[in-house]
Amino acid sequence: xxxxxxxxxxxxxxxxxxxxxxxxxxxxxxxxxxxxxxxxxxxxxxxxxxxxxxxxxxxxxxxxxxxxxxxxxxxxxxxxxxxxxxxxxxxxxxxxxxxxxxxxxxxxxxxxxxxxxxxxxxxxxxxxxxxxxxxx
Amino acid sequence: xxxxxxxxxxxxxxxxxxxxxxxxxxxxxxxxxxxxxxxxxxxxxxxxxxxxxxxxxxxxxxxxxxxxxxxxxxxxxxxxxxxxxxxxxxxxxxxxxxxxxxxxxxxxxxxxxxxxxxxxxxxxxxxxxxxxxxxxxxxxxxxxxxxxxxxxxxxxxxxxxxxxxxxxxxxxxxxxxxxxxxxxxxxxxxxxxxxxxxxxxxxxxxxxxxxxxxxxxxxxxxxxxxxxxxxxxxxxxxxxxxxxxxxxxxxxxxxxxxxxxxxxxxxxxxxxxxxxxxxxxxxxxxxxxxxxxxxxxxxxxxxxxxxxxxxxxxxxxxxxxxxxxxxxxxxxxxxxxxxxxxxxxxxxxxxxxxxxxxxxxxxxxxxxxxxxxxxxxxxxxxxxxxxxxxxxxxxxx
Numbered sequence: 001x002x003x004x005x006x007x008x009x010x011x012x013x014x015x016x017x018x019x020x021x022x023x024x025x026x027x028x029x030x031x032x033x034x035x036x037x038x039x040x041x042x043x044x045x046x047x048x049x050x051x052x053x054x055x056x057x058x059x060x061x062x063x064x065x066x067x068x069x070x071x072x073x074x075x076x077x078x079x080x081x082x083x084x085x086x087x088x089x090x091x092x093x094x095x096x097x098x099x100x101x102x103x104x105x106x107x108x109x110x111x112x113x114x115x116x117x118x119x120x121x122x123x124x125x126x127x128x129x130x131x132x133x134x135x136x
Numbered sequence: 137x138x139x140x141x142x143x144x145x146x147x148x149x150x151x152x153x154x155x156x157x158x159x160x161x162x163x164x165x166x167x168x169x170x171x172x173x174x175x176x177x178x179x180x181x182x183x184x185x186x187x188x189x190x191x192x193x194x195x196x197x198x199x200x201x202x203x204x205x206x207x208x209x210x211x212x213x214x215x216x217x218x219x220x221x222x223x224x225x226x227x228x229x230x231x232x233x234x235x236x237x238x239x240x241x242x243x244x245x246x247x248x249x250x251x252x253x254x255x256x257x258x259x260x261x262x263x264x265x266x267x268x269x270x271x272x273x274x275x276x277x278x279x280x281x282x283x284x285x286x287x288x289x290x291x292x293x294x295x296x297x298x299x300x301x302x303x304x305x306x307x308x309x310x311x312x313x314x315x316x317x318x319x320x321x322x323x324x325x326x327x328x329x330x331x332x333x334x335x336x337x338x339x340x341x342x343x344x345x346x347x348x349x350x351x352x353x354x355x356x357x358x359x360x361x362x363x364x365x366x367x368x369x370x371x372x373x374x375x376x377x378x379x380x381x382x383x384x385x386x387x388x389x390x391x392x393x394x395x396x397x398x399x400x401x402x403x404x405x406x407x408x409x410x411x412x413x414x415x416x417x418x419x420x421x422x423x424x425x426x427x428x429x430x431x432x433x434x435x436x437x438x439x440x441x442x443x444x445x446x447x448x449x450x451x452x453x454x455x456x457x458x459x460x461x462x463x464x465x466x467x468x469x470x471x472x473x474x475x476x477x478x479x480x481x482x483x484x485x486x487x488x489x490x491x492x493x494x495x496x497x498x499x500x501x502x503x504x505x506x507x508x509x510x511x512x513x514x515x516x517x518x519x520x521x522x523x524x525x526x527x528x529x530x531x532x533x
Binding site: 005006007008009011014039040065066067068069070071072073074075076078082084085086094095096097098099100111125127129 | 266267268269271272273274275276277278280282283284285286287288289290291293294295297298299301302305346347348349350351352397399400402404
């Protein structure tokens with residue numbers, strides 16, 4: 001277990017997202033009619049207006065769109081520095097996740113890196129973090 | 137659209153006021169608000185009984201300690217105002233939404249003289265500790281913040297640092313260029329008696345300061361203060377009777393055309409400043425070349441850089457070279473910028489400080505920091521991320 005985090009509050013709309021990592025799979029809410037990924041989750045597809053939406057598994061591969069190396073102590077229990085990243089899943093280029101980039105020295109992080117999801121177990125929450133592809 | 141039909145031309149800023157501003161005043165928000173309100177009402181040549189409207193941002197409740205300030209019911213009751221119109225809220229084109237709403241109320245005849253205010257006591261709320269993170273100490277986070285806080289992105293500094301990093305990546309912007317903004321503003325603050333940070337600061341000082349979250353260092357972040365700023369928005373037909381020159385609304389910018397989100401907005405390098413600025417220029421024949429001074433929001437230095445680009449003072453991505461070296465944005469430069477020192481050095485009066493300064497400059501009342509050459513047109517912008525509003529103010533004639 002790494003350092004302290006404020007965890008998301010689980011509700012019926014977000015439960016699939018925050019618990020999906022228990023199975024090692026990243027899921028976004030997606031439109032069952034046209035396949036569009038809707039994030040953050042909302043009960044209507046903004047592309048075809050379908051209300052038929054459900055969690056859609058994705059590969060967990062993503063590209064680093066931007067990042068920051070945080071040095072400031074904003075809250076008790078955090079261990080600085082750490083990397084906050086914004087990643088774009090390979091499945092759809094207009095969805096982003098704010099996350100942490102791990103498994104790499106902060107100074108080696110660069111925009112455009114290929115990343116893969118790795119879940120941090122905060123049972124029942126499984127936080128989707130990202131590491132360079134192929135890291136173990 | 138005929139210019140005569142613009143709602144903006146039916147309202148003016150007839151008065152301005154500001155309380156004491158300081159790092160630790162240890163006075164209540166209502167105390168400071170009454171100071172700024174009474175000063176603004178007198179400045180407009182009015183009596184308290186003339187005020188028939190009130191507007192604020194964000195209204196009572198919400199946000200970290202000292203952020204919200206008193207709501208309109210508290211101010212109305214403290215001053216025993218008899219109102220025809222009242223509003224407060226955080227949703228809208230940034231802090232200046234209160235002023236734009238007031239102009240609309242005046243233009244439609246719902247009110248004649250509206251007291252607009254923004255009050256913060258963030259410095260006292262912070263006490264002796266450091267600047268706390270949003271959500272720090274809460275057990276769980278719901279709502280939109282669930283998408284950032286669990287990843288220890290505890291501050292707008294962390295969110296906007298990623299916008300800045302993307303700008304650096306796409307356009308080659310550097311810390312040396314960005315630093316021209318805080319260095320310029322410290323020089324302006326040095327001759328503003330109400331600024332909280334007035335000691336000289338060089339680019340070397342800026343670069344040597346500790347890193348907060350890359351690429352932001354300490355001096356890229358604004359300084360929490362206590363203080364209240366009040367703006368009186370009046371019907372334009374009052375302008376000839378106002379004791380001080382009124383400021384005219386040439387155009388306001390209110391658009392939000394991308395997603396209303398810090399991390400999902402389509403272009404991280406422009407944010408919603410792009411939309412607000414575009415909508416403002418769509419409402420006027422004036423152009424960026426007509427602007428004499430710019431008072432552009434600087435919760436972080438990078439936001440000011442984005443506003444310079446969004447408003448068309450330079451091309452997209454050209455903000456770094458535009459400000460580099462600081463000559464162009466100095467008090468005697470082509471585009472004097474954040475002439476009071478902005479939130480970085482004068483203090484985080486949250487958008488209203490910029491409006492107040494624009495009116496002072498247009499009147500020629502800015503003292504030692506008065507821009508020479510009788511500035512007639514000011515660009516004012518508020519907000520960052522998915523929150524943006526802007527306006528062009530001119531001196532009434």
